[in-house]
Amino acid sequence: MISVVPIVIVVIMVIAITSLLVNLTKRSRSVLFSGSRIRWMFVGYLSILLICTGVSPLLPKGEITYQKVDGNQLERDSNELYEAAIKGNIETVDSEYIVKTRKFDYTEKQLNIAVLNDDFLSTSIFVERKTSNDGKIEALQYQTGSGINDLSISDLLQPLKINIDKNTLILENPEKLTLEFSQFQQAFPINQFNGKGGFSDSSHFINGTSILYLKIPKDLELTTTNEIVLEYVE
Known part of the structure; x- marks a missing residue:
């Protein structure tokens, strides 16, 4: 009190x-x-x-200090991850971007991929066929950094929930995250003399690239709903 x-x-x-x-x-x-x-x-x-x-x-002292990040670097990281995935060179990506890995034993010939409740999936899905039918599905989720106003919020983001039920690979979006920010800036009279202009309340948000990379048995057939797009790599 x-x-x-x-x-x-x-x-x-x-x-x-x-x-x-x-x-x-x-x-x-x-x-x-x-x-x-x-x-x-x-x-x-x-x-x-x-x-x-x-x-x-x-005033309360319970504020959280966020790490500063370079917005341009975040965008370069996102582009590099996407290029590596589409070319099948995902192993060259820094392991720090791996946020979740799952392995499933699966011997059926067909697998359906669906999103729980038919939600919009903001994660891109890449599929790589193995050279053999080893009866295993590997799911690796990659996520590059995200930031707002040059402050990192990557640690606050959660990965997809992934599970197999019978012959369906079910993807579930993480819970929606609501962020409230308070930011101090120099007073208007000061900005008049330092060249930064007058009032400004705009924010710059960079959303990192999220990729689900699936390694599946050679002859496994995949089916999806219209909302899901699969990109196959060599």
Whole structure:
């Protein structure tokens, strides 16, 4: 619970300084303080500064520090992953991008691939046929980094849920993630002089590339719904 003592002290300081400034401006013959409206605007501005100064140490300290990332590098990583997958060179990709691996024993001749509840699947699916019918399906999920305003949010993202039920490979999207960000920026008067312009509340989001790479037995036939597109690699 926040103590009210610091707040009381700040309020007393504001009242005392406000009274002092009012008395001084009443006695002053300066043109700057000749108008009562200007005088009260100045007094109010100083009062707000004092209140913010006193209250800021009382704000919650439970914020999370995010790692800074280079947005251009994130985009290059995504392009490199996609190119490696489409050319069948997925082994050349850094293992740090592997977020999930599954292996299934499967000896049937046909396998259907479906998304739970017919949801939209934002993950690209690549299929590589093995040189033999070894009765095993390997599912590797790759995900490159994601960021917002040059801050990494990769650790917050969850992989697909993958499972086999009878003759169907079921894919389930992770739970939707809702992020709320608060960001401080320099005040408008300062931005006027440092060349950064005036007000700006835009955000820059980079969504990493998500790929499900399937290695299947040589003669296994795959079927899908219309919503799913499979890309076969050599």
